Amino acid sequence: MAGMTRERRMTRSTNSSFLTKRRTALMAGVVGLAVAGVAVGQFGYGSTPALAQATTAAPVTAQSFSFADVVQKVTPAVVSVKIKKDVSAQQMAMGGDDEFGGADVPPQIERFLKRFGFENGQGGPGGMQRMPRGGGAGERRVVGQGSGFIISPDGYVVTNNHVVDGASEVDVTMTDGKEYTAKVIGTDPRTDVALIKIDGKNDLPFVKLADGAPRVGDWVIAVGNPFGLGGTVTAGIVSARGRDIGSGPYDDFVQIDAPINRGNSGGPTFDLNGNVIGMNTAIVSPSGGNVGIAFAIPSETVKTVVDQLRQDGKVARGYIGVQIQPVTDDLASGLGLNAAEGALVAQVQPDTPAAKAGLKSGDVVTKVNGDAVKDARDLSRKIGMMKPGASVALTVVRDGKTQAFNVKLEQLPTDQQMASADGNGPATHDVPRLGLQLAPAKSVQGAGAQGVVVTEVDPNGPAAARGIRSGDVILDVGGKTVSNPSDVREGLAAAKAENRKAVLMRVKGEQGVRFVAITLDKSKG
Structure with a gap:
C-alpha cells in the first residue's frame, strides 16, 4: 500500500519530467548501439503478409527499432486472471491485512525471500487485494489478481498455481475488455503451474510455448497485469538461466531484468519471435516494486506440466527411490573421480526402482538417457519430469568404473517416512x-x-x-x-x-x- 501511495502522490510535472529523462536515456542507449555498429536483429515472428512485409523493411536504426509489432501480435492472448475465495477471519489475520499482502507469495518463494531479509508480501509479483464479503462477519472474500496466457483457440489458459490456489471463482478478462468465467483444470504446486479453461469458445487468440531455451543476453518482452492496471508491456534481457531459488527440487528458473511487479504472476515472457520462453512467478524486491531481478518458469517445464494437467488434471512424477547429494571437490577426491560432477547416491530406499535395478550407496549417477547430469538437482529435475512407468538408462560410476543400469520409474510417493529401531545404554x-x-x-x-x-x-x-x-x-x-x-x-x-x-x-x-x-x-x- 505504501508503494502505491507514494506513486499516487507524485505530481504530474514530476512524472512528466521523470518519463522524459527515462525516454532520453533509453534513446541515447539505442543511438549508442547504432553508432558502435552493433546490429539489432530483425524480428522473425509472424506469417501474415503485413508482418512479413514489416520484417523486410529498411535496416533497423535508432529511430525505427521497436517492439511494437511483436507486442501487437501477442497481447490479445495475454489475459488478466481474477479469483475469489472464501477464507475465515482467522486465516485473514494470519495472512496480514495490507492491500498487496503476503497471501500471493507461495511458501517456498517466501523462504527464498527471507534468505535476503525481505518480509512476507515483498516478493511475489501477483498482488492480492482483500475485500469484505457481503455476509457473515466471521468470513471474508479474498479477491486476487494475476495474469495468464491462452495457449489454444479453445480456451486453455496457463497461469501460476499460487494465483488460483483455493479459488472458488475464476474470471478471465481479455485485452479488449471481454470477460469469461473459467474453471481450474489442474494445478502443480511443485512447479507453481496451473491450467484453467474458458468454456464455449474455439476462436480465441493464442500464443505458442517456445521449443528451445533462450540465451543469456537475448531480448525478452514481458506482458502482464501489474497492480491490477491491465495489460502492460515491459522489455529487458535474459540475465541468467538455471537459477535455483530454493523453492523445490525442480528449480530451473530463467532470470530476467524486464520490469516485473505484483500482478504479473502467471504472465508470459516472450522472445522476439512472439514465443513464450517463460512464465513469470517471483521477484526479489526490498520495496515491493521492480529492482530488475525476476524469475520465470522456463517454457520446457511449463509445456511438460501443462501436457499432463490437460490430459489427467494432475502431474505424476517419476521416482527411483534414492537420497542424493552434490559431488563436491572433496567427495570427488574421496571417490577417485576426475571432476566434481554428477549426483552421489547417499542411500537407496528398499524395494524401490533403484534397489531393484541394483544401485548402491556410493554410486555416482553421471548420465540419464545419455544426457549428462550436472549435479544432484539436475538429476532430481530430469527424473521428476518423466512419467511413472518409463524406462530410464542411468550411467553410473562405481569404484572408479562406469556401469549402465536400466531403471523402470515408479510414481513419486506423496509421503516418505523413515523408521528407527530402539536400543539401550551407551558406552563411548x-x-x-x-x-x-x-x-x-x-x-x-x-x-x-x-x-x-x-x-x-x-x-x-x-x-x-x-x-x-x-x-x-x-x-x-x-x-x-x-x-x-x-x-x-x-x-x-x-x-x-x-x-x-x-x-x-x-x-x-x-x-x-x-x-x-x-x-x-x-x-x-
Whole structure:
C-alpha cells in the first residue's frame, strides 16, 4: 500500500519530467548501439503478409527499432486472471491485512525471500487485494489478481498455481475488455503451474510455448497485469538461466531484468519471435516494486506440466527411490573421480526402482538417457519430469568404473517416512583423529541398530568442520559398514594406507543420509 501511495502522490510535472529523462536515456542507449555498429536483429515472428512485409523493411536504426509489432501480435492472448475465495477471519489475520499482502507469495518463494531479509508480501509479483464479503462477519472474500496466457483457440489458459490456489471463482478478462468465467483444470504446486479453461469458445487468440531455451543476453518482452492496471508491456534481457531459488527440487528458473511487479504472476515472457520462453512467478524486491531481478518458469517445464494437467488434471512424477547429494571437490577426491560432477547416491530406499535395478550407496549417477547430469538437482529435475512407468538408462560410476543400469520409474510417493529401531545404554569411545566421541548405535536409545552414534564433537576438530553433529550416525567409512568405534578407526587407517587425501563417511542425520569427506592428516598415525 505504501508503494502505491507514494506513486499516487507524485505530481504530474514530476512524472512528466521523470518519463522524459527515462525516454532520453533509453534513446541515447539505442543511438549508442547504432553508432558502435552493433546490429539489432530483425524480428522473425509472424506469417501474415503485413508482418512479413514489416520484417523486410529498411535496416533497423535508432529511430525505427521497436517492439511494437511483436507486442501487437501477442497481447490479445495475454489475459488478466481474477479469483475469489472464501477464507475465515482467522486465516485473514494470519495472512496480514495490507492491500498487496503476503497471501500471493507461495511458501517456498517466501523462504527464498527471507534468505535476503525481505518480509512476507515483498516478493511475489501477483498482488492480492482483500475485500469484505457481503455476509457473515466471521468470513471474508479474498479477491486476487494475476495474469495468464491462452495457449489454444479453445480456451486453455496457463497461469501460476499460487494465483488460483483455493479459488472458488475464476474470471478471465481479455485485452479488449471481454470477460469469461473459467474453471481450474489442474494445478502443480511443485512447479507453481496451473491450467484453467474458458468454456464455449474455439476462436480465441493464442500464443505458442517456445521449443528451445533462450540465451543469456537475448531480448525478452514481458506482458502482464501489474497492480491490477491491465495489460502492460515491459522489455529487458535474459540475465541468467538455471537459477535455483530454493523453492523445490525442480528449480530451473530463467532470470530476467524486464520490469516485473505484483500482478504479473502467471504472465508470459516472450522472445522476439512472439514465443513464450517463460512464465513469470517471483521477484526479489526490498520495496515491493521492480529492482530488475525476476524469475520465470522456463517454457520446457511449463509445456511438460501443462501436457499432463490437460490430459489427467494432475502431474505424476517419476521416482527411483534414492537420497542424493552434490559431488563436491572433496567427495570427488574421496571417490577417485576426475571432476566434481554428477549426483552421489547417499542411500537407496528398499524395494524401490533403484534397489531393484541394483544401485548402491556410493554410486555416482553421471548420465540419464545419455544426457549428462550436472549435479544432484539436475538429476532430481530430469527424473521428476518423466512419467511413472518409463524406462530410464542411468550411467553410473562405481569404484572408479562406469556401469549402465536400466531403471523402470515408479510414481513419486506423496509421503516418505523413515523408521528407527530402539536400543539401550551407551558406552563411548574417543576417536581423536576426527574429534569425535562414538558409541555403537544399538547401545543408544532411538539411534537404530546400524552404525556408530556421534555422542560428542570437538568443535575444533575436522569432523565438526564438515558439519557432523552430536546425534549423527556414521553408517560406513571408506565404503565399509561400521558397527563400533574400532571399525571407524580401521576405516581411517585403511584410507591412509591407500594414500587417499580424504576418506568418505556415510552419515545419517536430521537432513537424511549424506556422504561427508574428511581430509586425512598425514602427520598423524
